[in-house]
Structures are given as C-alpha cells and as structure tokens.
Amino acid sequence: MTPAVVAVVAAGWAAAVVGLGWSFRPAPRRVRALAPSRGPTPQSAPPRTGPLEQLGAFILRRVGARPAVPDPVVARRAGAAAALGLAFLPVVPAAALPAAVVAWALPAVRDRRAGRRRVAAIAADLPDVVDLLVLAVGSGLTVHLALARVTARASGPLADELDRVMAEVALGRRLSDALDGLPARAGEATRPLVGALVASERYGAPLVAGLERLSDEVRRDRRRRAEEAARKVPVKLLFPLVACTLPAFGLLTVAPLVASAVRSLRL
Secondary structure: OOHHHHHHHHHHHHHHHHHHHHHOOOOOHHHHHHOOOOOOOOOOOOOOOOHHHHHHHHHHHHOOOOOOOOOHHHHHHHHHHHHHHHHHOOOOHHHHHHHHHHHHHHHHHHHHHHHHHHHHHHHHHHHHHHHHHHHHHHOOOOHHHHHHHHHHHOOOHHHHHHHHHHHHHHOOOOHHHHHHOHHHHHOHHHHHHHHHHHHHHHHOOOOHHHHHHHHHHHHHHHHHHHHHHHHHHHHHHHHHHHHHHHHHHHHHHHHHHHHHHHHHHHO
16 A cells, blocks of 8 residues: 555544544533433433444445334444444455454344343342242242342342332233243243242242242252353363463473574584
C-alpha cells in the first residue's frame, strides 16, 4: 500500500471508531440522576436502535429475510458482522470473511455459554431450596405459603425463577400451571421438584417424604458433579503446564547444554 492509501484507511478506521463510540456513549450524570431508576417504560417511546442494528436490518431487508422487521438481536449480529468485515476488507482482505463469521457467531456462543452456566448455577442451588421447602412444608405450611417463604429467604437464580412463579400466581394463574413452565426456563434438573409440588397441589399427594428423598438425590448429584469437576482439573492444567512450565524448564536445563556444546564446537 502507498502512504496515501494507508492514511485514508487509518482516517476511515479512526472515524468509524469515534462514530461508534459516540453513538454508544452513556448519558450524562445529570440526565441519569433525573431519570427514574425503576418503573415501566412508556409505551409511546420507540425502542432505541443503534447503528449496528440499523445496518443489520438494512442488510437483512436487502437479502429478502423474513419477517420484514427483523429481530433486533439478529439485526445487531448481522450489523456487527458486516461492520467488522468491511473494517478488515481494506487492511487484510483475506481476513474479512473470517472476521465477519466470528462477529456473527460470537454472540450466539456467548449466550449459549451463559445459558449453560445459569443452568449449572440453578442445579447447584437446588439442594438448598429443597431443604428450605422441607422445613417449610414440615412446619405445616401449604405449597403456596411454603414457596412464598422460600422465595423470601433464598437467593440465586432458582429463587428468582420461583419468585417469577409466585408473581404469575399473584396475577391470577394457578400455582400448578405456573410451575409447569419452570423446567423449560430453569433446566431439567428442576423437573422432579416441580413434579412433586404439582402432584401435591393438584392431587393432594404427600409432599414431605418426597421432598426428603429428593433432597438426598440432589445432594448426591451435586457431590457427583463436584467429583467430576475435580477429575477434570488435571486435564485443564495440562495446557498451561505444557505452554508455560515446559519452555521455562527447557530454557533452564537444555539451553545451557546446547550453548556450551556450540561454544566447544567453535573452539
């Protein structure tokens, strides 16, 4: 590249970075102080769309994607892929397509990883929540009151999901119907607990004995997962051991021998 082309590319790159940074800048402190911290968003206010969403929606409409108004998440991914590909095109043309593919796939991979971590956190919280339910039901509370007490005392993602269930019940939905949607959001690990609660709510099945058995099962399952994670530690440590320790060991032991051998051959 000639110096003029390099200067033009650098100026365009700087302008793109400054423009994106300016569009995503946070609101001033005085504006954030005047804005309410909580409360419903006015229905008349249109959703804010950034330049990436606008670019992605334009590209999706041009290629004939359905529906006519694309999903904002999909539009943002398409806009990020197009922006990164266009940024790499004048500098490293061969890396434009891989960069666009990475920009398109990275949000989906990040969301999938966050979902797996959330499901794992819910499974880890399950034994404590079951123990609290055993105490609440054993003291004579109904399923509804026991869930209300547990959501008031417990913390974590599973308690948040149970709080959502109680919020649906407060709006008039039956407790058993609200509990039926919990495994779809919180993972299959919560299905035995939901089954026991729904059976007690709908058919009056005894709950304390079932919850005690479930408590033992989920604690054994959590111990098994902990042991499995402990067995994976040596495998995970293999890469840093080889990449960091082995070169240093080679420099300390083999490099002096090689240097002395080369010096003796020169003499």
